[in-house]
Amino acid sequence: MKKVRLGVVGLGPRGRYVGKLYHAHPSCEVVALCDRFVTKAESMAAELGNPSIRLFADFEEMLATVPLDAVFIAAPPDIQVDMACHAMNKGVHVATEVPAAYTIEDCWKLVRTVERTGAKYLLSEQTRYWGFIRQWAEMVRSGELGPVLFAEGEYLHYAEWDYYIDARTGETFFGDPKPPAGREVEATWRNRRFLHPIYYLPHTLSPLLKIVGGRVTSVSCMGTRPASHYVSGAAARDVEVALMQTTEGTVIRAAAGFTSPSGPRRDTGYHWYQVKGASGAVEWARSKRDRPRMWLDQDADWREMDWKTDAGLAPGLSAETAHGSADGWPVDNFIRAVAEDAPLDMDVYAAVETAAPAILAAESSREGGVLKTVPNFRRRG
Template sequence: MEEIRIGVAGLGGRGIHWMRLLQSVPGYRIVALCDPITATHERALAALKDSGGVATYAAYEDFLADSNVEAVALTVRSPRQGALAAQALEAGKHVNQEVPAAHFIDDCWRIVVAAERTGKVYQLAEQTRYLGVMQAWHDMVAEGQLGRVTFVEGQYFHYYVSQFFWEKATGTFYGPTELAEHPEAEPTWSALMPSIHYLPHELSPLLYVLDDRVVSVTGMSTQGPSSAHPEIPQPDMQVSLMKTEKDAILRLAASFAQPQPPRDYHWYQIMGTRGSVEWRRSARDRPKMWLASAQMHDMAEVDWQFQRTDAPAEARGSGHGDADYYVHAAFRDAVMGTKPLEFDVYRAMDTAAPAILAAESIAQNSKLLSVPDFRPSAARPAGSMPAES
């Protein structure tokens, strides 16, 4: 197989970005496009170097029925995005899916079981696990430089309200201050979803660094609607505490409705019994490290960056510190059978389920909830749904 015939479903900002990458990373040919908002089709076709023979669909079912589509690039934003991924696997397509993997635990299971039954490649296209800084921290933890990891923090604070309302017919976005002029605008899924669902860019890199999975979760939230923008149903701040299989405690937070100082959207730190590392707090700040064994009287600044020092030329400028390239290279190699996915379907669900259950915990007055392990076992042979669901 020289080229993967891929169809892109979801033609918003991210879909168009993926189309650019799928035309620059070798090994792909875009053969179909899909979005229920037909106004998006023209812009998407215009983003193709050669749109000849590229089919366009408004209905996802018709898109999946196109036998020319071998693989689906799923860049939708929807409460149903997990079900849509599973549906594509069930239709016999390989799936490369934008984050988060799902918004319901049942959809996580449906993806896992469909991937097991069909043998098709499923990848969650979470890219921050490929960042240079995460590679460095992964290697430090694996070498034991931080000792036993006990406490880990991650946050995604992104003031994102400009895309919290839209005119559904055209996909035109509005922010809360534009609502008076556009009374027809409705809240988007970004404004309605529990913000704590959006932890893939925390759980994916941090669980990669720790080589671990979350086993239990509790959550807490401020009241909705937002205090910063009362028009927005989403609360301003949601926080989760999680325990991992290796006995580390994670404190993760997500916020999209309240203003933030200009800085990276993500912040991370890892503390162990023999050292700690942390990402920069602001644009003027620097990442830091402390090692108990190194006669250090303070944390030292380290020039870790998102960009990797070993990035190939074709990764440069792909987005998110060059990391966007890696998910398309990894998916291509897995579909072509040259390299299996490191970030497999089980690790992908390890990033989705704790976040979904954090929101469930919030709904149940911070009740501590157990996170299922999606890997096959004696109780759940591969290809079968778990007994209790």
């Protein structure tokens, strides 16, 4: 089989890591690397040990210069829609990182570009491949839990974020939301977006919608004050909580936050979930010492379960990957979709069905919880 010729754009930690997984896939050849700081492309090419990889500081120049079948985009997520649409308009297939978009207009732009060009678009959300997420989805499909009434998820994650970047050198400044004195710096996408952490809801909605099915039809959201309690001087809401209703009648509650410390969960890091059906419930472990649990309506008490995050090796990849090997799955899915026309696990509709509720949740939070209706992107219009 002919190898997929891939370009990778955005060579921060995520682009470098996932780019290397593409490089390791037997049906893919990474032929071009792009970062606005070309030194990052140079160092990654050296790590891949392939001097024939073409290096670029400009994405459009890469597309105009190198024959590519596909691109993987891990640039700042709030600029990736234009890149994705530009590539698809040139007949190049696209995988992007989460979140897919930050405005409803950009959601429509992605959908319409895929529909017009016929290009393949994949959102590379990987926690939906975790072993227990697949098992819970199967339990719901088989009716074991009864109709799902309520599902909940959270992503509460604190780290020393890079709030500023020196636009000439690429040097990043971590941990301090005040710009460094005497330096000419730009705010990073994290600085721009953490005012509303609920923008990162797609990472949580992707596995939850895989379990409960359907799409979100309405959303309301509230958050803490727009000044972090923990990171002094940061214009960030420490937590935002969205309440959603789906086409299947399920109520979903999801929380996101990136500027206050949170206790880690067993194996899932900073992610946590529970699902309650009419005849049973499942719940992930609360702490590293706690265990996942299930309760079915005949049971006298909750049972501790041996569920795992382990997603198993993705086809095509011979080594374990990060996030319980989940990271390999979108890589393999995208390459097989491009090379063999395999169905996409998270196509453009599924992608915007996670982005749009997040965008409207941020809007709702700004307006004190006003209920928002989520458009149906599958209806042509």
